[in-house]
Amino acid sequence: MGVIFLLIGVSIVIAILFLSFFLWASKTGQFDDDYTPSVRMLFDDNKESENQNKE
């Protein structure tokens, strides 16, 4: 069952990778604003858009 340690190892590496992503994101303020991004993505920045929400 040696391979299980390999898999656990790889899975932990991935988990650590994501943890560091998460820490980086939290530290740089990615999650400080948990509302505006959801609205901002609705705005289209191209001029000829028919979207009523203009920037």
Added chain:
Amino acid sequence: MELEKFSYDNGIVRKFAYATIIWGITGMLVGLIIALQLAFPLFFNEYLGFKYLSFGRLRPLHTNAVIFAFVGNGIFTGVYYSLQRLLKARMWSDKLSAINFWGWQFIIVCAVITLPMGMTSGKEYAELEWWIDILITIMWVAFGWNMFATILKRRVRHLYVAIWFYIGTFVTVAMLHIFNSFELPVSFFKSYSWYAGVQDALVQWWYGHNAVAFFLTTPYLGLMYYFVPKAANRPVYSYRLSIIHFWALIFLYIWAGPHHLLYTALPDWAQSLGVAFSIMLLLPSWGGMLNGLLTLRGAWDRVRDDVVLKFMVVALTCYGMATFEGPLLSLKFFNSIAHFSDWIVAHVHVGGLGWNGMLTFGMLYWLFPVMFKTKLYSKKLANFHFWIATLGILFYAVPMYWAGFAQGLMWQEFKPDGNLEYEFIDTVTKLRPMYMLRSFGGLLFITGAITMFYNLFKTAKQGTFIANEAAEASPLLKAPSKIKGENWHKAMERKPVKMLVFSLIVVAIGGIVEIIPTAIVKSNVPTIESVKPYTPLELEGRDLYIREGCYNCHSQMIRPLRFDTKRYGEYSKAGEFVYDHPFQWGSKRTGPDLAREGGKKSNYWHFSHMIMPKETSPGSVMPAYPWLRDDKLDYTIIDRKIRAMQTLGVPYPIGYDAQAEADLKIQAFEIAKDIYTSNPDNKEFTNAEVQELSETELVALIAYLQRLGTDISKTKK
């Protein structure tokens, strides 16, 4: 604030969108063909019994086509569209985009050619041969490179939650693919999995489960978080929940793989670990599903009119159903009924047709009018597509659930005297009507997809495509944390992200190259003394078993459950599979388990059964394999195969590769002779006839089948 002018690359999105549609229809068509093969096996044997069209070869083509070609191109379509807009930046390199596109299509074409030819590594959902695996890695890295480089030159500091899902997808799929595809090439067309038996099974389902998680789920959740709010023109219900959804999902999913191996020879603690994480997965999955559905709160009236939203609502509902069912199926009680049955087929198609299919359709119906600056050609046709696809899912899933319950329960049924109530074949004939209904469901679904193709093609024709959509946004440099003269800091801040991703992957690959040969091969030492390596003929037979895709319908894993041991014999033990590169446990019993097939039937029975299964087993849905009788066994690289096995730790004597061919011929002659001797209709035969038969592929396959599961009984005697 100075605005930068740039443009979005719509050309690449359009290319991927067309590829999605075309490969989607192709993959579904192959699915329909194999569904019909099970419903009408006699017709296919009579009129379409070509080896390139046989079930075992086409089923991998179906799964590969719908997962990696249809959904794969769907991912790229959605990512290339949304990523640019969410980051307010054009893709970093148009060249890389093009390489990603053409490379991916080339891989698919390779799959379409090699799989029907029987070139397969024999591992479910990872059947493609070693050199295609390398191509996949390269194209995936091209995609990731382009994505990360675009993220680094973005004009929006905040990474919208969809992008997190894309990042998670890229990183994890890269890891999974590399580790599961470790194989030793024997020739251009043949390789052996580096792992054996239980180890291979564990890696395979760690991969298989996470392929579902990180290829069919996380990228599509990212697309959902972009396209559902866009189509509804309102923000996602809770952005905070979406962030929690992502992180919870990403940390839980990777540990759930062992639930595919409940009651198998996998150690118990690993099984329990998988179950526990599977149950926990329910929370983030449903959090995400509800978040998507609740985005439409107060806008449900629009769902009535807007066909895009309709598709998305059904997609989310199916996602909810599939992710509720997943934890349920990982419970041992449900698993003992559902495993190896059509319940699993129903489950994956609710996910595949419902979640991936419907979300892709919704996305495409939204994208085409937007990209071509026009209105959808026909709302009516789109509505027709919606209803026929929804009906198609129902006609597919309900009979398959029924079939699953019926067969799962029939397998378990005992008579009062303690014998099994049903023969395996009884459970097969019982399912025929369900297989027919399922084919009808598939037909409806594919009809819908073809209507969409027409509708979108017409939409494209009536509109004007803008390949490079002009946009403007202020550069990111003006962000408050960045002050002029502090550029070194900016560079430092950015580098870790880039470094982390690429260096970790590189380090992991490098480290593993060293670890695997030592750790894995060493732990392959036999645990059961009487279990011996396959003879050269059996090894060739095993390769034929893999080539014909027998594992698609036959398991080789007897669980320690009374109805399994009663039907098939002593339960399978981990030590029996130490020389199996790759493992062939299978995941479905359309036909009976073969783990202890050796010695149960005569050579002559197998001979007639393979040529015409209906003769020996009336009511069987198994295809006939007449070409195995006609084609000569190609044993020219048997020496290389033996040496490869030795490299992988299989204890053939040193120098046996030179001896192999002679041994192979002797064993083949014996079996061929036995087939002639035990044929009741043909008493007289010549040595030349035996010689001729002994050179066929069929004899090698019989040799393998007769070996299966017999080693363990040798200890007792």
